[in-house]
Each structure stands twice: as C-alpha cells, then as structure tokens.
Amino acid sequence: MAEAVAERVRRYILDGGDEDLRRLLGIAEISAEMARAAFGRLGVRQGWTAIDCGCGPIGGLAVMAETVGPGGRVVGVDFNPAAVQRARAVVSALELGNVEVVAGDLHELDPAALGGPFDLAYSRLFLMHQPDPVRTLRRIAGLLRPGGWLVAQEALRIPAPRSHPHLEALTGYWNLIYELLDRTGVPPGTVEDLPRSAREAGFEVAGMTGCFLTADPELFELHAGTLAAARDRATRLGIAADRVDDLVRDIRAAKDGGHEWVTSPFYLDLALRKPTGA
Numbered sequence: 001m002a003e004a005v006a007e008r009v010r011r012y013i014l015d016g017g018d019e020d021l022r023r024l025l026g027i028a029e030i031s032a033e034m035a036r037a038a039f040g041r042l043g044v045r046q047g048w049t050a051i052d053c054g055c056g057p058i059g060g061l062a063v064m065a066e067t068v069g070p071g072g073r074v075v076g077v078d079f080n081p082a083a084v085q086r087a088r089a090v091v092s093a094l095e096l097g098n099v100e101v102v103a104g105d106l107h108e109l110d111p112a113a114l115g116g117p118f119d120l121a122y123s124r125l126f127l128m129h130q131p132d133p134v135r136t137l138r139r140i141a142g143l144l145r146p147g148g149w150l151v152a153q154e155a156l157r158i159p160a161p162r163s164h165p166h167l168e169a170l171t172g173y174w175n176l177i178y179e180l181l182d183r184t185g186v187p188p189g190t191v192e193d194l195p196r197s198a199r200e201a202g203f204e205v206a207g208m209t210g211c212f213l214t215a216d217p218e219l220f221e222l223h224a225g226t227l228a229a230a231r232d233r234a235t236r237l238g239i240a241a242d243r244v245d246d247l248v249r250d251i252r253a254a255k256d257g258g259h260e261w262v263t264s265p266f267y268l269d270l271a272l273r274k275p276t277g278a
Contacts, residue, residue: 031124048120048262049074050121051077065098107136119144120152125154128155148274154191158245214261
C-alpha cells in the first residue's frame with residue numbers, strides 16, 4: 001500500500017494545476033520519509049486512529065493513511081477552509097478511503113466530534129506557528145488516549161537551510177520567515193523550547209532527534225515558493241516587498257546555478273507520549 005500511495009502523490013503533484021498546491025504537496029512528499037521513519041520507531045500499527053494537526057492540503061495524511069492501513073482511521077484538521085477544501089479534493093484523488101478532513105480551530109473543536117480519543121497525533125510545521133505552544137500541546141494531549149503518542153516535526157530557527165555551493169539567500173530567506181513569525185506574536189525559541197513545553201503540557205519526552213532533508217536543486221523552487229506565498233502577509237506586517245522579491249529571485253535562480261544539493265530547514269523531531277495514567 002505504501003508504494004501505491006506514494007506513487008499517487010507523485011502523480012497528483014505532476015498533474016496539479018495549482019502552483020501553491022503543488023508546492024505544499026512537494027513539501028509533503030519530501031517530508032514523507034521522515035514521518036514514516038518516526039512512526040516506525042514508535043511501532044504504529046495497522047488499525048490505529050490518528051489525527052494530523054494543521055494538515056493543510058495534505059500534510060502527513062497520505063503517510064498516516066498507509067501506516068494505519070484500511071482498518072485504521074485518520075482525521076486531518078485545519079482552520080483554513082480553503083486548505084480543507086483542497087485537502088478533501090486531494091484525499092479523494094489519492095483514494096485515501098480511511099481519511100477525513102475537518103475544518104476548524106484545533107483548540108475549539110469537540111474531541112468527541114472528531115472521533116477521539118486517538119492513538120497517534122502528528123504535527124509538521126504547525127507548533128512553530130503557535131503563540132502559546134503549551135496551550136496547543138495540552139489540547140493535543142486531550143485528544144489522545146492514555147499512552148497515546150504525538151510526533152512533532154518542527155523547523156528550528158538555526159541552522160538555516162543549506163546548499164552546496166553555499167547560497168547566502170537561503171539564510172536571508174529563513175531569517176525572514178522567522179522575522180514574520182516574530183511579528184505575528186510567536187514567542188522566540190518556540191521550537192527550541194518544545195521539549196520543556198511538552199513536559200509542562202503533561203507529555204513525556206520519549207525520543208528526540210533531528211535532521212536536514214537533502215534533495216536535488218529542485219528543492220530551491222519549494223523554498224522560493226514558500227517565500228513567495230508569504231509575500232502578502234509579510235508586506236502587511238511591514239516587511240519590504242523588494243526584500244522578499246529579491247530573495248525569491250536569487251533562490252529561484254539557484255535551481256539552474258550549478259548547485260549539487262540543497263536541504264530543508266533543520267527539523268527537531270520529537271516523540272511525545274501521554275502518560276498511561278493521564
């Protein structure tokens with residue numbers, strides 16, 4: 001089933017006409033092996049129930065669907081109605097019959113309405129956007145059964161994405177993304193402090209690792225697309241449009257500039273367990 005799902009994702013990316021949707025699906029495909037490895041370390045089994053917190057148009061839904069199998073159940077949650085609509089279209093196109101996607105704020109949705117409690121929760125590039133990560137982690141803990149798991153894969157502020165040869169625009173891009181988070185009220189050190197925040201929220205930190213995801217120069221386009229997608233919000237928050245546009249141009253040009261490889265940001269990869277007595 002895993003190979004079949006992965007092939008359907010790749011086909012959908014190639015066939016899709018929406019540039020931003022293709023970008024997000026591309027990020028999901030590059031991240032898929034990281035999620036798959038984390039679920040394997042936990043021993044996630046067929047038949048589990050799982051929830052993707054902040055799934056966007058695909059998130060970890062495809063990997064989770066293949067991991068829990070046809071007898072399992074996956075729920076994706078996102079507060080953006082447009083993202084939910086797209087996620088439902090992608091789920092249908094990928095024939096993920098064990099997945100449903102729900103629109104709403106994770107902090108406000110009724111756990112019973114979501115079909116919880118869940119065996120597994122997943123977040124990727126979600127907690128890094130939360131103004132009160134302890135509150136969000138407590139909410140996720142409330143969606144899990146005692147002994148349930150949260151896999152959190154979130155991007156650190158430092159180090160920035162890397163490439164060979166070195167491209168300074170990648171550092172400028174990543175600094176700008178985090179400057180944007182600062183201006184939206186996300187506390188400094190949110191990702192770095194996630195182990196402490198998780199303990200405060202009632203989780204046990206069962207495992208902690210980290211990695212860059214390394215890919216061919218096509219990944220430059222995903223970085224450029226991420227920054228371009230943030231342009232309007234950045235300018236509304238006082239970041240000069242020229243600064244954004246210059247970085248997008250330089251990163252996009254690097255795709256054909258003789259670089260051998262480029263990485264994702266550095267992911268902090270946490271395995272968090274809700275105590276059995278909770």
